[in-house]
Every structure is written in C-alpha cells, then in structure tokens.
Amino acid sequence: MAKIVIDPVTRIEGHLRIEAEVDGNRVADAWSSSTMFRGIEKILRGRDPRDAWVFTQRFCGVCTTVHAIAAIRAVEHALDVRVPPNAELIRNIIMGVQNIHDHVIHFYHLHALDWVDITSALKADPARTSALAAATSAWPLNSATYFKGIQDRLAAFVNTRRLGPFANAWWGHPAYRLAPEMNLMATAHYLEALEWQKDIIRIHAILGSKNPHPQTFLVGGMAITIDPASQTALNAGRLAEIRGLLAKISDFVEKVYIPDLLAIASQYKEWFAIGAGVGDFLCYGDFPSDNSGRAEALWMPRGMIRDRDLSRVHGVEQEKIAEYVDHSWYDSPAGPGAGLHPWDGATVHNYTGPRPPYEYLDTREKYSWVKAPRYEGRPVEVGPLARCLIARAAGHREMKAAVDMVLARLHLQPADLCSTMGRTVARGIETLVLARKLPEWLEALTGNIRGGDCAVHNGEKWDPDTWPAEAKGYGWHEAPRGALGHWIRIRDGKIFNYQAVVPSTWLASPRDAKGQRGPYEAALAGTPLADPKRPLEILRTIHSFDPCIACAVHLFDPERGDGVTVKVL
C-alpha cells in the first residue's frame, strides 16, 4: 500500500500533517499529526488569574475571543462571580458574531476551493450565471454585467501568469463537478465575503476595541461601559451601528451564504455518505439567558449523542473526560494506556519523533503534539454538526426548524448529516439560526438600558484580597469548532494549574492506547480518491471539520497531580 503525506494541510489554522495509506483508489487508513508546540499553559503558571484571558486568547487568532471567554468563565466559576445581565448579553453578541464570522470565512475562503474550480469560472456565461443567481436569491449583485466584471477581473489576473495563492492547485481535477456558471457565482461571492467579513466584524471593535483579539473582557464583566450620555461608552449611536451591522450579517447569510451552500451541496450529494467519523457527539451548550450559571438557562442546549442514535440526548458528566498520550509526544507518569482527567493531568513534553528534515513519521509510535481526549474512553465529535444534532434531538425550536428546512430542500434523512457534507451544511444551519437570534440579544440589552440598567461589571471579587486561599473552576464555551473547556486552579492569588481541552484537540486527536482513531482519522478511512496523486478528497473531509491546530496543541505541566474532585454541573 502506498503512503501519501499532505504537509502542510493548507487553508486551515495551524500546522497539520496527514499521512494516509492508500489502497487502490481508497484511503485505507490515516494519521493526523500536529507539528507545532508552544506550551502556553506552562507559561500561565504563577500569573495573575485576572490576566489569564489575555494569554489564552492567543491560543488562536482565528477563533479569537473564544479562549478569552472560556478563561474568564473559568476564573468567575472558581471565584463564584456572577456578572451583570448586560455583560452576559454583550458576551452573547460577541460570541454569536464570532461564530458567524468564522463560519463564513471557513466556507468561502478555507473550504470552498475544495468544491469550486475557480479556473472554470472563466468559461462561464455571465447571463446564465445571472439567471442562476436570480433563481436562488434576491441578492442585489446578480446582474450579468456584475458577473462579467468579476470574470474580466479574474481573466486579467490569470493573464498576468502569476496566480499567487491560486497557483499549482489541483484545478481541473475530476472530482470538481460544478458548472462554470456556479463556479463564477461562487468566485464572486468569495470576493464579496472578503469585504463583508471585515465590515461586520466591526461589531467586535465597537464592543471590544478591535478584532482579532478584542481587549474588553474583565473577570466580573466587561470593560466597555454603557452610558447614553457619554461619548465614549456604549450609547444610542453605537447601538444603532451594531443594529445596522447585524442586519448586514443576516442579509448576506440569508441571501448569499445559505443559497450558495445549498446549491453546492446539491451537486455533491454523495458526500453525505462519505466521512462519517466516530458517531458520538458532544455539546457543552452556550449563550446563557441569565447569569445563574444553570445548564437549563443555556439557549443552545447541552448534551451528547451516542452511537449515532439521533433520537436521544444523553447528559454530560465532565469527570468522564480523560486525555491519553500514548501516541502523542508527551510522557505520562500514569503509565502506558492510562488516561488522566484534565484536573489530574501530569504531562511532560518529550519529542521522540524523527529529527527534521524527515519524510515520514513513525505512526506506530508517537506522532503528534495533539493529545487524545476521550469521553468514557471513546473518541467524540464536537462542532456545528454536534450542536445541530443535539439541539434537534432536544427539540430546540429554532435549530430544529433550520435543520429540517435543509433536510427537506436537499431530500435528506437526519442520519445523512453524519458525513463530510453534513458537517459543512451544519455550519451553515447554525450560522443562519444565530444570525436570526442576534438581534434579540441586542434588543434585550437595549431594553435593559431603557429601564436604567447600565451595569457591565461586578467588582465584588476584583481585589485578590477577597479570594479564598484556594479555588478551582472551569469555563465552558461552544466555540465555532465545538466544545471548549478551560480548567483553572488558583492558589494564593496566582494560577496554580491551568488546562484547556479544545475542540480541535478532540477532533485532530491521534490514536489512543486502544488504537481507536481520532475523528479526523476515522472520517478519512474509506474516502474514495479519483486520483491518489492529487488527494483533493482528503482535503474535503479534513476541511469539513474546520481544523484549528494552534488551539489543539496546548500543554500544562503541573508536575504534580493531586487528584482533585470536580464539581458536577
């Protein structure tokens, strides 16, 4: 069997390498490896817990905000701080916008070129492209003149013979199937989405000074103040600006993203039967409707699906989470085959792979900087698909309606969503639901202000003198790529222990002691390859997970695990 390597896997965040064994025209087996390590959690030890979010936000600049939110929640949980309702609403708006922004960029700029052959767009008839676009959407930029302009710009670019980021790709690959007109339409929207994303993300700049890496979170609330009589605070003018940008979000999502997604998915329907993955799904739930900290108050529901039984939602018990390092470049004092709960983690990085430059990793041994988290010893998929399946099974009104709309439009069964294209479609479904939900949070915020409530910060526990000598907590968040958890232990006002279990750690994980594949690896097994020398299909399935590898590789090295028991939610 031939072994092929894709390194770097491009159009993702971070450094990911896939090695695959190919049997004829099919992937027989696959190994997922991350090849970069920083050790930020180790750097956190001994620092001020109120600073943690500034550090952890730098886990990742693509899913910026998410590690800030998780860190803030972990510290607030440890210190039992309840933030003002306005702060929860502002956080919901920031998180919702982050999910939407991330998903749209993923679809157009990271994933689309797996399905869209840009070079074919040059052959399109602009008039027919216009008719195609008008048939699916009332988007104003649908004229033949407009598409002709895009095509001319593309032609002028190609004629320079310097294709920049589009050079040397697998254009013309037999697995590309879209008509030239659909390719031209998607190319136009690739460019439009680039402009749109930098505009709508200004919501983060209004609420949080800048993006990426907004600088606005505080343990206890937010740093952006509310005062209708102040030039510098959130006032009526700024709220109006956010309202306008939210309208721009939903306009693009409803009239461009969703129509494009359904059009492309309808042309690649066999991809609803490829890339199934592991079959267990996990969602921590998010977007609290109050500041009680109760799971029932989460708008997006918490739960698990086991063995692809899409009718039943199981509970989530965090003590059932453990990480394994049998195939990761770490030592475990617990010994081979033993997993450790994040609280008890005692890992030491120890690279045993080949010295660079190398051709292949030794995938029988340790082969990645990503650890292998498991729930009750089993690999688990997290992310938009998990959220859609769990919310639908839990009877979540908005999510269920959106999922069922897509199933009806594409003539699919719910089980078909457990697939490469299912993941891609689920991301769109979630974006649509969030785009419709966001104005409600803004109106709730406006209503509070109208009623005279302008509070954004609870300072009762700001001063470390008010803290107990020891405290521990965790913060959960549904980041764009899935369930994210940070665990913190505070001793004498300093960070004693910090641990993050991140969506892409679940997803990109290597094998565990039992040899169970991680979700990427499991989804790749059996993937058909039209041309094994140009494994476009591997990129499709890997990109369907939206890898974020800087997040996935994290390490804390407590050097002592002292068996902490964990509060159960």
Add this chain to the structure above:
Amino acid sequence: MDTRDSDKGIRVDMQKKDEKTIWENKGISRRDFLKFCTAMSAALALPAAFAPKIARALDDVKRPALVWLEFQDCAGDTEALLRASNPSLSEIVLDVLSLDYHETFMAAAGRQAEENLWKTVREQRGKYIAVVEGSIPMKDGGVYCCIGGRSALDIAREVCGNAFATIAAGTCATGGGIPEAKPNPTGAVGVKDAVPGATVINLPGCPLNPDNLTATIVHYLTFGKLPTTDSQGRPLFAYGKRIHDNCERRPHFDAGQYVERWDDEAHRKGHCLYKMGCKGPETYHNCPIQRYNDKTGWPVGAGHGCVGCSESGFWDTMSPFYRRLPNVPGFGVELTADRIGAGLAIATAAAFAGHGVINALRGNKDKEGKKEE
C-alpha cells in the same frame, strides 16, 4: 521587480498621460485608486501631496512577490491582514502583490504548496518580500515547529536569508512573543535573532495593525526603500510615539481624572485608565491615531487599558496587566523609544508628583484600586 535599481530601490517613471493605468485595466476605477493612495499617504503620515507619487509607483511596479510564513503563531496577524482596508486583502492578492505562499489562504496543499514557496525563493532571489508570523523555536533541534518535515529555523534561514527584506509581523515574530514568555518552554525567538543576517523590519502588535503592514509595503513600493526605524527595527511612522502621547484620554490624565473602579462614573465618562493598569505611557504604537477595523476602535478608547503588546517581552515586563506602572516617564512627546535615558526617570517622577500619584505608588506597592490620593 523588473524596474529595480542596483541599490535595492525601484525607479519610478513619470506616468504617461491619457493611458489607462494597469489598475484601470484590472477593473479598478481611477477614482477608487486615488482614494486608496490618499489613504495610504495618511497611514504613512505623509502630506497629501505624496498621493500622486504613490499612485505612480503602484502603477509602475509589477506585483512584487510576497511569501508569508507561519511558525509558532496563532494566525492572529493573518486574520488582521483579512481586516485590511487600504488596500483590502482581495486587492492585495489580485492587484498589488503576488502572494505566492500563504498557508492559510493558498489553494494548493502539501508538496504542491511547498513547490510554490521554493519556486519564488529560487526565481525571485533577493527580490521577494518575506513576511514571518510567529516565533521560531530554537531548542532541541527545532522539533517544536516543523512544516513539510523541515524545521521552522531551517525554512526561515533559507527564505529570509534570500529575501529583499523580511517583515516580522506581530510580536511573536519580532521578539518571540507569547511562546517566549517565561519559562519559554521551546526556546522561542523572533526572526532577527533566528536569522541574524537578514534585513528585518519589525511590526509588533498582538496582532499587528494591518494598516501598518500595508503602509510598510506601500512605503517600499513608493520610495524604493524600507521605512526609517528605531533601534528595535520598528518604523517610526507607526512606532515613533507613545500611546500616552496621542491618547484621547490624555487630557483626563493631565487633569488628574482617573478611573478608580471598573464601571464607575469616571469609567463611563471616558477618564484616564492609568490607575487600572494602562501601559500606554510605556508603549510605542500608533493605536490612538490609526485604530483598528476601519478606525472603529482601539483598546483604551473602548475602556480597557493598553497591555503594551507592541513592546518586546511585554508578556513578562507589562504583566500583571491590571497593576499600574510603577514609573511613568514624563518626558515630552518629541522623544522616541531610543532617546529615553535613565536620567529621565527622575524628571518623570517629579512630573508625576504633580499629579498626586507618586506617593500612592510608593506607599502601596502591589495593591490596586485602594485609597490612592
């Protein structure tokens, strides 16, 4: 670049009149193009009269090649590039530069992607611009960051060593950034330390402001040389003054009006964040002027103190982020980072006594938010 002079410069010919510029041939209107050139003049802190010169320079150059390397990074600077407006990323990719390698955006993957990088290094030797995002781990033979089976250090030596110039984008690439913070588990350093011979322009910031990146590139295209920098390799047009010098809340500092607690009246009214730990007085960056996301906001403007992210080693030297600076230099706005002498600290202390803050500092070490004055 075909029009390049021998001394690392480009020749700028006078534009032939009445002809369509290459920009117009690319479907960009003359009006939009000139608007962009005017914005660029502003970003570079140049008089508006420079706009036509920029226009001529951009018309004439054949898109120079640019390769963007990501090492120990979080892609935050890449995301910042996505937010660039003058020019935007689509203009950069289609019209301004030939972005030959960028892992996050490029269509090619694996071996084909690497071929693109090495083709540019081979064929454009000494002419292409390299941008580096992320630090470079030096420990243990570079095993903490490998791409295509090669170590980051190995790649950086070859790519940056053969570039016309390297732009270190963001604080990780300029000084090691967060991976370099204590205890620096992987031996992370910035480009200048990893590849000592390379020509490096440092654009720190976490992430960098994309306007400063595009301005640096346009400065090069317009004037045929790299911008003037301070001793840390930072262009003076972006890092020549402290946050504190241009801060919109500065009058409140001068008037002794400080935020004492988060969400207090002073916080809502936009008073000075110095007591809440703001590092603006020791941070050289043009945030207050240039701001972020189409000039929508910047940290102090939105109510949170500066964390000093454009200063090398800020993760250690500026933290804890909510502890107020022990010594705030009181020197005048005309001084750059290089000209701050040790003696100034004394003048500073004197200046601060006038604000009634200095005693509180002396008496109250690590405690914030207490009875200060």
